[in-house]
Amino acid sequence: MEFADGKILAEIKDGVGRITFNQPEKRNAMSVTMWAGMGEALDLFEADASVRCVVLTGAGDKAFVSGADISQFDKLRSDADAQREYSRQTAGGRLKLATFPKPVIAEIRGFCMGGGLGIAMSCDIRIAAEGSQFGIPAARLGIAYGFDMVRHLVALVGPAHANMILMTGERFPAEEAQRVGLINKVVPADALTAEIAKLTATLAVNAPLSLYANKRTVQAVLQDRADRDIAAINAAMAACFDSADYQEGRKAFMEKRKPAFQGR
Template identity: 75%
Template sequence: MSTMELADGKILASSADGVGRITFNQPEKRNAMSVAMWTGMGEALEMFAEDASVRCVILQGAGDKAFVSGADISQFEKVRNNADAQGQYDKLTSAGRARLSAYRKPVIAQIRGFCMGGGLGIAMSTDIRIASDDSQFGIPAAKLGIAYGFDMVRALVDLVGPAHAHMILMTGERFDAKEAERFGLVNKVVPVAELEATVAKLAATMAGNAPLSLLTNKQTVKQVLMDRADRDMDAYKRALAACFDSADYKEGRRAFMEKRKPAFTGS
């Protein structure tokens, strides 16, 4: 398994056994996201999107202190010091954000340590979030005098509901993994020693499932969450039909009847 370095080594990308892995690699800053790292993450996602052997992707932070602790505040004075600069910052980071939010393949967030601000925004853009029991979460915007964009707040409300969203946003306080699980922000909390194995097992299960089913089910969930007027039901129906007309569906039926593990190809 070779590792590709992007964003001057602050984003690492590797793949094995149908699973792509993207590591936020700035542990000395608790993996705070720089502009270059947003670009690098987008490039890694694009690379895995084009690789048919990659069935799902894991996002994780380097070291044991953080998943992503937020944006790199050392860049704020230069790139986010007023509303105009913030608009430019959004343009610089929008490609990576858009690629993650619209990503077709399943994405798992493997969370250990701090998952704060923009880091929590990244985690909320994934499909499944598994956290270690020593993780810490929060959106400290109110303590910095800023506010988060519509898409991130909408994702938060979709996951935890308006009452918890108000508590998280208006206090700006940190909360632990148990609270995150109670809010519905993470799918599962496990002891830190079990995090890697738990996520690896989950990713292997997903990588062994039918790719067209994974893609279609992910897109269907997104359609359900959209406003009715924004839904593309024709695209949904085409994707659904493609599953039932696929070679993988035939293989799945045969494997079930023959009591063996299916060998899906994505066709």
């Protein structure tokens, strides 16, 4: 399946939805239409019960996403008013990723910079190949990032490391990204595909209602207290305990076999 004139590719296989940012000639830099296309693909995956988790990755081996498409800046982000319009146009895709109910994994090769790092931080798990490069070069472009992205960064690495990343604008390797807590794991480049396949296979057989409830609760922990929907969190937890999957989980445990969860 193709979206955004082929710049966003989507496929479903073995319970896993995969979105590929497909602009390798620009190191998969995100255009406005790509944000919309990603949102359309996520809508498709959310509606499909066979999709248990989603992987985001970049085409080729040079970049996950190198950031926003700078070639559009003069036209779409030339000043504060233009930036507000750009934010409005891309808000739908950003919101759909931030609120997507199923697990999302970032499979990172090469450059993961600026807005591309923002996409990765909106995922639940980030696995990177050795040789990947990270950074937020805002200070070298004369721009600033919005509250939500900076909050994600601070939540992952803490204020000290966030200040270093934002103020220097420097690139740093995957090993440093793992050390400060920005990514979960670094693996050899030739092992990344297998590592992602192992992880998605695990998520695809785990209980969907449990994954949904726990993801929602983790997100709520990072929200302001006034924004937390505790009733919805409690309802998601109750749905787990009232589900046929919970009965199946208990039965499978007693029978010493793997459970077959159905998401209900």
